[in-house]
Structure formats: structure tokens, C-alpha cells
Amino acid sequence: MGWPVSHSKSPRMQTAAAEAAGLDYIYVALPVHPQAVGEAVRGLPALGFCGVNVTVPHKQAVVRFLDEVDPAAAALGAVNTIVITSKEGHEGFRPYLKGYNTDARGFLKDLSGHGVEVDGRHCLVLGGGGSGRAVVYALATSGAVVHLLTRRPEQGDEVANQLAEHIPADSLHLHGLNDAPALARHYRSAIVVNTTPLGMTPNTEESVWQDEWPFPEEGFVYDLVYNPAVTRLMRQAQAAGLEAANGLGMLVHQGAEAFYLWTGVRPDLDIMRKAL
Numbered sequence: 001m002g003w004p005v006s007h008s009k010s011p012r013m014q015t016a017a018a019e020a021a022g023l024d025y026i027y028v029a030l031p032v033h034p035q036a037v038g039e040a041v042r043g044l045p046a047l048g049f050c051g052v053n054v055t056v057p058h059k060q061a062v063v064r065f066l067d068e069v070d071p072a073a074a075a076l077g078a079v080n081t082i083v084i085t086s087k088e089g090h091e092g093f094r095p096y097l098k099g100y101n102t103d104a105r106g107f108l109k110d111l112s113g114h115g116v117e118v119d120g121r122h123c124l125v126l127g128g129g130g131s132g133r134a135v136v137y138a139l140a141t142s143g144a145v146v147h148l149l150t151r152r153p154e155q156g157d158e159v160a161n162q163l164a165e166h167i168p169a170d171s172l173h174l175h176g177l178n179d180a181p182a183l184a185r186h187y188r189s190a191i192v193v194n195t196t197p198l199g200m201t202p203n204t205e206e207s208v209w210q211d212e213w214p215f216p217e218e219g220f221v222y223d224l225v226y227n228p229a230v231t232r233l234m235r236q237a238q239a240a241g242l243e244a245a246n247g248l249g250m251l252v253h254q255g256a257e258a259f260y261l262w263t264g265v266r267p268d269l270d271i272m273r274k275a276l
Contacts, residue, residue: 121144147175
């Protein structure tokens, strides 16, 4: 569910996963006007859906139409996966909708797949939008010390206030974006994560990291952008001798987590990647 949603690659990825698992499911794109979100969510059980993904601009709007949300979704105030079941009671059949946010888990699983451990590491997170909040939450609740760098101080304050009750004390520190060089020099093994859209097609020559800025000498760079497959930020990091990865794996892993929540079956990640 999104508006617009025709560009989404998830239908191809999730339907391929269902076919490979031998499950009689199909995944479709549902364009839902922002003024019709409530009606759309309430109509899902009657139409036979076992669940949906939710993308922009509906991740926050759907929350009030759900019966329950998981801790990650509650912390982020955003749902990207809804699971639809039913509960029998004295009133008879009653649909039950639970919301999840699989972005944080998907991000951590992909980092682990690249051999990157976060516990005890310093992490420089660039950008405080919706994706940035999920990354901050994921890292802070996994033992990392997170440095959030934003262009506008108020954006960092918003993230800190929202997550204050959900992450360990002193796990999040706020900075301006221009503090990146000093932090990179000081924390030599830091993980750098770009959560901004800079560098995304068609603006492939943009980068949030200035050419004159040093990278952490023993660090790792992760760019949530995955189109193009090799972003300018990744090229900059590789030129400095660092390993770098794009966000395609996060897309696969968050989708795989949603698939498991709906079906109880772990999908074939290679099939999902191939479909993408």
C-alpha cells in the first residue's frame, strides 16, 4: 500500500519467493489515496489478505487503524508490515491486525551478512528521516554508540526525543553534518551509514560525503541507496581502501522478515535477490 506504488519492486520479489516456496500467494501493488487509508486498512480482512507492506506516505497513518504494534513500530511511530489474523470470541469472527516495522531488523541482518558487527562500535548515521530513525534504533538497541549527523539541528532533536524511551541512555549523540571529518578521524573503525537519498538515480553524481573529508581508516560504509548499484559514496569509500555496500540487501532482508510474518515460512533470499 502506497501512493504512488507502481514503481515498487516488492511485487516481483515477494511473488517469486512465494512461488519458490510452493505457496499459493500473490503479492500486488495497491495504490491507496492518503484520504482513503482507513477504509483500505479496514477492508483488507474482508478481501482475504493475510497481510500487506506499507510504504510512503502511509507508514505513520496506518498505525491508528491497527489492534497492536510491535516494539520497533511503536518506537519509530511507523509500520511497514501488517499481519492479518482473526480471533474468535463471544462476538464471533473478528479480524485482528498487528503492525510491525521490519526495516531495523532487515538492516542489521544485512550488516551481519557483510561480516560487520555493531556491538561496541561507533556509527556515523547521516540523515534523520524515516530511514535514518530506523537505522539509529537498530544500531542503538544492538550495543552501538550512534552519532547522528543532520543538516538541521531540529531534525536530530526530533529523532532523539522520539527514541529517548526506546534506546539505551547515552547511546545517541547529535552532531551537524559538517562534524563528519572530525568524527571520522577520531573513531577510526566507525561504521558510516548514509540514509539520505543523495546519489540515487538520476542524480548519481551526488554524495552526502564531501571529497575532501577523510573516512574512518578501518571503517565500513553502508549506503541505503541501491539504484545505482554502486553509488558515488561507495566509490569514494572504495577509493579510500574501505569496504562498502548498498541497501539492496536491506530491502531483501526486510522483505524476507515480512514474508515470514505472513506465512511462517523462511523464504529463499537468493530467489528474492534474483527477482530484484
